Amino acid sequence: MNNKKIYSRRAILAASAAAAGIALVKTTAGQLVHALVPGDKPPADPTTIQGVPSGKIGTRSPFEQLVKKPSDISARTPLQHLVGTMTPSDLHFERHHAGVPFIDPDRYQLLVHGMVSRPTVFTLSDLKRLPSFSRIAFLECSGNFRTGKERMTPQEVCGLTSQSEWTGVLLSTLFREVGIDPRASWFLAEGSDAAKMTRSIPVAKGIRDGMIAYGQNGEALRPEQGYPARLFLPGWEGNTSVKWIRRIEVSDQPFMTREETSKYTESIKGGKIRQFSFDMDARSIITFPAYPVKITKGWIEIRGIAWSGRGKITKVEISTDAGRHWAPALLQMPVLDMAHTYFRYIWKWNGEPTEIRSRAVDDTGYEQPTLDQLVAARGKEMGGYHLNPVTSWQIKRDGEVLLKPEKWK
Amino acid sequence: MTRIWITAILLLNIICGGCDQYATEEQNNPLFGLGVPATDTLIRKWDDDxxxxxKGFPAGEGDARSGKIVYSQKCASCHGANADDNTFGKLVSLPGDTSKSKSVGxxxxxxxxxxxxxxxxxPFNAPGSLTNDEVYGLTAFILAGNSLIPDTVVLDASVIPKIQMPAMRKFVPDDRNGGFEVR
Structure with missing residues (x-):
């Protein structure tokens, strides 16, 4: 709780003992005010007692315990607890290769060199003075599919996707500033983390819609998302949007870094390995009802998100009978390019066991495949990246909602 | 000179009356001129790919024997004595390894x-601490462990680009394109 900053701990303890639920506390200015103390209960009638005064920073209600699900190398967004399409910045998924670096924005430098006529170093304030561009878009890790047991939440199945409004300077602007060589075809993006993580990116993508982002949802990037500046490539696998970017080297060939050869490549049929598979294909997931909620008979609004790295979602279909019949869900407008799109579908559950699932279609005509279709296309040895299968939830007779686990190996 | 540019921009804006003024300004403006020229010192310091x-290989050399000594001191605790431990990614497929786990080889x-x-x-606990000779040696140790080069080869800037890796023939570009076909 941010209130800790303005209330001394001793004052809170003393006041808590005197008043149950709401505490009388002393601010650092010596004023006595009421405050909700974490762990305490709210008053029975909030209209009979003065509330907490305004503060310097907003708080999340102590009743909303939203947390990411962290591992050593990643942390997943709690999709089942979110509504609408935006991800609160503190719940944006994380995936990093050498931890989150601690960077002084005043010492930040972005070096652009290689096949350019004016190798240049930009400070953060230089970047912010250049024309400022904003867009709402999802960011998804390409290794974003887990299955295998019934008690899995959407967060565990595919919580490595999040959505923000990103603000920054377009790469087309930066490339124009440094005088990019017209023969250039690739550039290397390097982070300032302890892995100095690098990816090779086609210049064409950079010029089309790439940006150096310094803003996320109206404020500076979070350190976990690349503070003070990152590459952002809408619609492409998250790893290419190199965080904490410090260097761009323009070239006429890819650099074949570790993250584009031994990682972020996937086995497909015939013993082949697919490389530079950048685009995130269309996908959807029902986030309500989903494990661990339990439902009761009657009207239920099925809700979820759909997205495509290739453009707009044009249709999401819902099946409430294990895939036998499909009907279109309502798409929440406006539907944006390369963005999470909220969908809703009214359903009356009659109390019989069944399965519900969603499938997305994008404006290239691509329809989200089943895992069987992916295996048919890529073979049993297919790799773990770029798996976007239809996800099914089993509705049990007692109203329990469980993931339908799948196997392909 | 600046005055000529400003006049040109104003004229263009008048001519372009109906088009997007913002885009017109940015396209016709001289450069914003932000940032400072990058020094060779900074480029040399950071450009280590x-x-x-x-392109980019530094001076130095190393062979599997010198690499093995560095490996046992700085790498074996995570990657295993023989570099075939898969906890943090298998580096070496030893002869006779029939598992399907990925390795450098x-x-x-x-x-x-x-x-x-x-x-x-x-190494993970001290990135950036190895000398170029040590990196050449470690590279030789891992390649030799996978039987990709003989134990005796000394690696340097001229040798590494000539090494053929058997996995290369497996790599194909992305053939997914959206549309009706699942790939």
């Missing part, structure tokens, strides 16, 4: 990547 064609398409990654990110 190497490419498959040999079975999956990595370019030898340059081994050098580049060790130099940029390893």
């Amino acid at each position: 190497v490419r498959p064609d040999g 079975s999956y990595w398409p370019y030898a340059s990547t081994v050098f580049d990654y060790i130099r940029r990110a390893m």
Whole structure:
């Protein structure tokens, strides 16, 4: 709780003992005010007692315990607890290769060199003075599919996707500033983390819609998302949007870094390995009802998100009978390019066991495949990246909602 | 000169009356001129990537024997005494290894990547601490362990680009394109 900053701990303890639920506390200015103390209960009638005064920073209600699900190398967004399409910045998924670096924005430098006529170093304030561009878009890790047991939440199945409004300077602007060589075809993006993580990116993508982002949802990037500046490539696998970017080297060939050869490549049929598979294909997931909620008979609004790295979602279909019949869900407008799109579908559950699932279609005509279709296309040895299968939830007779686990190996 | 530009921009704005003024201004403006020229010192300090064609490799050399000594001191605790431990990614497929787990020998398409990654990110607890000779030696140790080069080969900037990696023939570009076909 941010209130800790303005209330001394001793004052809170003393006041808590005197008043149950709401505490009388002393601010650092010596004023006595009421405050909700974490762990305490709210008053029975909030209209009979003065509330907490305004503060310097907003708080999340102590009743909303939203947390990411962290591992050593990643942390997943709690999709089942979110509504609408935006991800609160503190719940944006994380995936990093050498931890989150601690960077002084005043010492930040972005070096652009290689096949350019004016190798240049930009400070953060230089970047912010250049024309400022904003867009709402999802960011998804390409290794974003887990299955295998019934008690899995959407967060565990595919919580490595999040959505923000990103603000920054377009790469087309930066490339124009440094005088990019017209023969250039690739550039290397390097982070300032302890892995100095690098990816090779086609210049064409950079010029089309790439940006150096310094803003996320109206404020500076979070350190976990690349503070003070990152590459952002809408619609492409998250790893290419190199965080904490410090260097761009323009070239006429890819650099074949570790993250584009031994990682972020996937086995497909015939013993082949697919490389530079950048685009995130269309996908959807029902986030309500989903494990661990339990439902009761009657009207239920099925809700979820759909997205495509290739453009707009044009249709999401819902099946409430294990895939036998499909009907279109309502798409929440406006539907944006390369963005999470909220969908809703009214359903009356009659109390019989069944399965519900969603499938997305994008404006290239691509329809989200089943895992069987992916295996048919890529073979049993297919790799773990770029798996976007239809996800099914089993509705049990007692109203329990469980993931339908799948196997392909 | 500046005055000529300003006049030109004003004229263009009048001519372009109906088009998007913002876009017109940015397209016709001289450069914003932000940032400072990058010094060679900074470029040399930061530009440490190497490419498959040999561009970027530094001076220095090392062989599997010198690499093995560095490996046992700085790498074996995570990657195993024989570099075949898969906890943090298997580096070496020893002769007779029939498992399908990826290793440098079975999956990595370019030898340059081994050098580049060790130099940029390893060892995990002290990245950037290895000398170029040590990185050449470690690269040789890993390649030799996978039987990709003889134990005796001394690696340097001219040798690594010539090493053929068997996995390279497996790599194909992305053939997914959206549309009706699942790929």
